[in-house]
Amino acid sequence: MDKPLLEIRDVKKYFYSDGIKVGKKQCVKAVDGFSLDILKGENVGLVGESGCGKSTLGRTILNLYPATSGTIRYQGQNIEKLSFKKMRPYRRELQMIFQDPYASLNPRRTIFQSMEEPLELFKLGDKGERKEKVIEMLNEVGIGREHLDKFPHEMSGGQRQRVAIARSFILDPKFIVADEPVSALDVSVRSQVLNIMRRLQETHSFSYMFISHDLSVVRYLCDKVVVMYLGKMVECADKKELFEHPTHPYTRALLSAIPIPDVHRRSERIILEGDLPSPANPPTGCVFHTRCKYVTEECKNVCPELKTLHGSHQVACHYAEKFYE
Amino acid sequence: MQEVVRTIKDTKLLIQKENFFQKFVKHKMATVAFMIIAIEVIIVFLGPVLFDIDPYFMDSSSLAKPPSSVHLLGTDDIGRDIFARMLYGGRISLAVGVCSTLISFIIGIPLGLCAGYFKGKVEFLVMRCVDIFQSFPGLIMILVLVAIFGSSVFSMIIMIGVMGWIQPAKIVYGATLSVCEKDFVESARSMGASHATILIRHILPNVLSPVWILIAFRVSGAIIMESSLSFLGAGIRPPQASWGNIINAAQNATVLATQPWIWLPAGIVLFVTIICINLIGEGVRDALDPKMKR
């Protein structure tokens, strides 16, 4: 095995609110100890409930948020402590795509200006070359050159998202964090964008972390799936492995809860009790114990370690072996 | 809400094709107001050149005389031509309004921008300053300042300008906070743009629309402030004319009751100007922010 492209070791990100409260600062543990290796060309899907820290993790990896602790090594180089300036050269290789197509392009700049900006920032090529590159990238995502001088608001959500994707690829990055790039899109548009993502993934050699709360999308795009719950990784496995042998009770519930557009395949739903606890005040022991059907005393007190079962399948559950089928 | 916002996005094709100017023109009152102000500015700035009149010249043969063919709007009690004084006063009033607003914005915008973008210490500092300026009435502060620096046009502009920086700063600060949340800022950062690039290219243009709206209201506020100061004897001082101090002749009951030509035109013009400027502000608001109006 090669050295991983990105090594994430026990990354934590806490948000401290120093709002109007006197005295103790409140602390939101958005990401609370997360480790993962991402290989070159590997596509990781990250799923989990809203507010479990997916976006925060994505941004922390790219050093857009300073990590509270832990290390992030990109091609062997620690990047988590780099200053805004020192980080610049790496920015070219680490890119991000955002969820909201209406917010991810500057409304005051034309599509061309927005597309050109990364090239300009890194002083790549002259004007003509840049324009060519932009047109080429836009072509790849199926946007014609007639759109170059449009403003974002003159385009549809799907088109904007495609532009955003094209822009993140324009510098030939090695690693991309895609933060729910399709969840704001309509079904019929979503498939267009997903197809483009998949095609790009085949034509360019890069890794990405695809954040989503929709497992079916992850299944369509990724090789490896990480399930997160309340700032922690609860399960991580290859796609096939995960979908065939979901082990953690949460993963199972998640899988069963997803409605399948097929009248004959109504799955037996596992309904979880209660809601996601607040990351400001996480439960002791296993973070999932408040909603778990199989909860024991141990779960309430001891935080389970990540166990590796069957190849690279990792699960954070005391009874992982028992649930593995 | 959701629906409406979406609706706006849908109907955008209709709306967005119009540029700002076209949208502004749709607001009829604002357009009329704009024309009135434009005419006023032209008259006030070109008038003295064209008509060759002197606001300081005292026609001792005509003291406090009602409008006539020689003196279009009559003369004041020492024989100065009211029309000429109106024009010159207009220059000063408008200059005080516009220049002090300019100063307010020159101070306020960068501060608000930095406070909203850099957060932390800068934010704390700026917001404390805002607190300080906000918890003390500007009028009283300027009264104290006038006692020190006197009340020339220049110092008036500076003082009103400096006292007025909070509003733009706060608006820009608020807008910056919300724009900073937007993904395109994050995305610029993730592409390695420097702070300056982000601030100037990405944030500034997007926080300006509330600023445009504010301009009009600040200008009218500054004009009112100047005239109120004149009333308290701390504004623009004679012999220099400003609309504010021309109106102050009305403090004299005789003038108020029997010589309306001395103060009424300035009063009306001041009132109309402020209304027009406010209307322009409304028009700008509607044009920039279609949500407010259907």
Next chain:
Amino acid sequence: MRAENPILQVKNLQVDFLVKKHTITAVKDVSFSVDKGTTLGIVGESGCGKSVTATSIMRLLPRQYSKISQGQICLDGEDLLAKSEEEMYKIRGTKVSMIFQDPLTSLNPVYTIGTQLCEVLLTHKIADKKQAFEMSVEMLRKVGIGDARNKMKTYPHQISGGMRQRVMIAMAMLTNPQVLIADEPTTALDVTIQAQILELMAKLKEDFDTSILMITHDMGVIADVADYVCVMYAGEIVEYGTCEEIFDHPQHPYTKGLLKSIPRLDEDTKILYTIKGMVPSMQDMPRGCRFSNRCPHCTMRCNEQHPDLKDFDRHQVRCWLMDGNC
């Protein structure tokens, strides 16, 4: 397709909006009916007129600039469109209730849950204060909120999204309405919470024998809960039939495309089907079939003539392609 026992019937509904002096027909020629105790699902892309349809049943469209220019809405045999505003006050909340997409913003932040729940009962003079309180507590229990008595005193921001959506459902069910309109009730929620809510709605439907009009854009949810399905596209119903029919034998190219373009959890897909292009804007609708510019089977006729919704087996489809088959 005629329902045997329709509680709600919508016939040829057309809704117009006046936007900047332009008239936009947001919903056109929409007809459907809901039987007692069944669920009708309406699916379609964003902006296709689902919410407008639902809102016009409640007669809650903005009065100043919208108009129901055609059609009939019959609830339990009464024509709602003929009612005065005062009569509508009495119908809303008692005979028809509605829950909205976003539980976060659908509850008034400044009143306690209890106040908002009791308000329904008090307004319609169904109960006095004390009874209203008890009934509300009871209803909260039914929707699965533990410690209901205390929860009555909390404010919306103090409880989670899923809980809020349950409160919304409780509020809608308090008066035991004949029809419950749910406008994307789970879109803002997480899948696990969505599963809870869908489960709950199914249970309530059983218990109270309520008819539900379920609006969503998630085909999975529809497959899960609906008995009948309307597929809407650009303000029109393009296909209408029982759930099995629609999923097993979709006829309209749009429905087919929609079903094929969803990545499936239960099978690997190499490349997703895509419906090319995008929904035409309300201002420049194609003259003929509204789907014609995106349809892979588009013909001259499709471009020229607007198709009608035609019965076809246990289906209603709006497509010229069907003509040949019929």
Next chain:
Amino acid sequence: MPRYIIKRILSMIPVFLILTFAVFILSDYAPGNAVDLIASENKMTEEAYQSLIHAYGLDQPLLVRYANWLLDLFQGDMGVSVRAKMPVMQMIGNRIGPSLFLMVTGLVLSVLIAIPLGVAAAFKPYSFWDNCSSTLAFIGNAMPSFFLGLCVLYIFSAKLGIFPGYGMYTAGTEGSLGDLLYHLVMPAFVVAFTLLGDLVKQTRGGLLEVLNEDYVKTARAKGLSEKVVIIKHALRNSLIPIVTVISLNIPYIVGGAVVIEQIFGWPGIGTLMVQSINARDFSVVMGITTMICVVVMCCNIILDIFYGVLDPRISRSK
């Protein structure tokens, strides 16, 4: 909540220190001092002049004087007015009541007028009522208060004699409540009018915005009548930004009161401020500065509490 208030008060301390220090420095820079003024009215020799300067401590360094002033302040002493030889505390005490009375009445009056107007306007946008109230709002915004004050005074007091225009009560009487209110009408009206524009606009705009919110739709779907929806559900929520507008306007009211008190001979803090600035009686100026800080702070805290009452999201999260 009490903790929050303490925090608010603590956070005002630096504001207060900087502000008072600024005024202190500024007053030092002002040409002329209280003794100059005395000297200009009473002929005196250079020697007498210097001995007065010394007597009032004006020959000490600035910082020393400021420190002394602060120390005294913490002992509840704001110094003595050079002009009136009276403790500043007492002078302000005499004046603050009438000032607050005028401002609060003006404020309440303006809220009482503005909110119904704004609601009527939002109820039917672009209707006759809407046009009326927005016109009024416009005039309110465009009318300098001194000009309005002079006009009102001239018409209603001098010409028509309907309302008394001077002072707080009829001279020579102790001032019954009725008399007081009668004298209050015009100044309070002018104070109210200056605020009216902003409030009407905010009420209307806020209400229209809130009427688009989902919970209003929910309320309608519950079968509430339009009146109940607007008054119970929408207005309550739109009051929150109105409170903000009011709290932002408090310094303006205080400042505007200077002009209005001046015109109507109202024995408030504003007239005292102008008298003292003109007389270079800076211990009084400092005292009033302090007082205004405190008043603005108190108003803001009261409004904060009010926020809490209006919006449970704030009070519960402290």
Next chain:
Amino acid sequence: ACGNKDAGGESKGGEKTIVYGQGGAWNRLMPYDLIGMFSIMPNEKIFDRLCGFDNENIIYYRAAESIDLSKDQTVFTVHLRKDSKWHDGEPVTAHDWEWTFKTMAKPEFEGYGSRGFLTQFAGTDGSGTGDIQIKAIDDYTLEMHLKNPTTPEAFFGSYSYYYYVLPKHLLEDIPVDELGTCDFWDNPIGSGPCKFVSEKPGYEVVLEAYDDYYLGRPQFDKLIYRVMSEETLSSGLLAGEFDVGWNTVTAEEALESLDGKNGLHADLVDNKINIQMVLNNEKFGPEVRHAFELAIDKQLIVDSVLKGYGEPVCSALMPSSPYYNKDLKVEYNPDKAKKMLKEANFDFSQTISLGASNSDREKMAVIIQDCLKKIGVNVEIETGDATTLMSGARDGSIDMCLLQSTTGASPTYLMMDYVTDGVTYCRVQDPKYYDLHVAVNQCVDKDDRIKKAWEMQKVLYEESPNINLVDQDIYMVCSSKLSNITVPNNDKCWEWVVK
């Protein structure tokens, strides 16, 4: 209920109340700590003075019955009235007077403005402290020793407003250093025509007539001084809020918009307001100053700013006074002025600053600017409040400044700021003027005085240490129930006729 109803009204069963509107506030009710004219009025109603001064240059006596002058003209022997009583009923004696002067001159009694006037008495130093030479000979005789020879007319004409008597029996037990701020002043007891009732500092003071005042009880029952803004005085009079007001109603306003309206009547007052321009005497020599005087069109000022209600003058005295030098003629001669300036090698390139504080004076400043421009002198107008301008004039940063003061018939009105030996506004240093003034003051014989006064005026006119511009007419506007208020300071309140 207001309107034409009289101010204050007969609110309490037929009580006669006079409401007096003052354009500014008194600083306090303590007669040795007065700042400004607005302070004098209420104070001198409560506290008694030795004498007052009529327009006719005639002393009228109040607490004094007569005043004798010693041979060397430096000792006054004051015979006090025997029927004067404090408001608490105790008699006023010479010991009260002696105590008052002695206490006020003590160094512990520090920080009071009007003490500067004690410098006139022998035994005091430049700040007015020391062993002041004032003695009570017996209960009703007071002996005052002065530094310079003078006459009672001259002396009290200038200073009578500044010497009051305080009740020894109430105050002597209070330590001197606390005297200025003790409780007594919250509820002062004097021996003047009015008793103190109540005060709201800076807003209102209520007095009532003192029944036992030896010159007669005032006809009103209550006298209320109220502060109002200058801007609104005339509407206040019209609305009947005030019965009489002081001081900013212009003659034009009084006659045209107030007289005859709502029962108001306007009466011309004998005194006038003298408007003068003080100049920096260090910077401008006598020729230059006089040239300026010649260049100013005083008549124009009268016509335009004063609307004709006034007259141009060249002396600080009223033209109707016998002391006014009839030989002096107002002269407007720009050509001559220009010539004089050239001869004096005046530097025409400089810009002279001219300070003016209120709106009328600002207008005059504009006219002066215009006039001086015609002879090639550049003037820049500085505006600001009075205090700023005064201190500017004092430290020399303002070259010329417009001031106003009341004028009368007595030659004491010739005494200007330049006469005092210490701080002067415009750096007048030539002792000549002071000596001239002392000479006038020393004359006992009237004809002699007139001659000296004429002589003095001539010198003053030719050298223009300050320039007397115009005398402005004053009208007193009163409500119908009040009349016989003659002097602007209207101190003889027991003579007011109240209906």
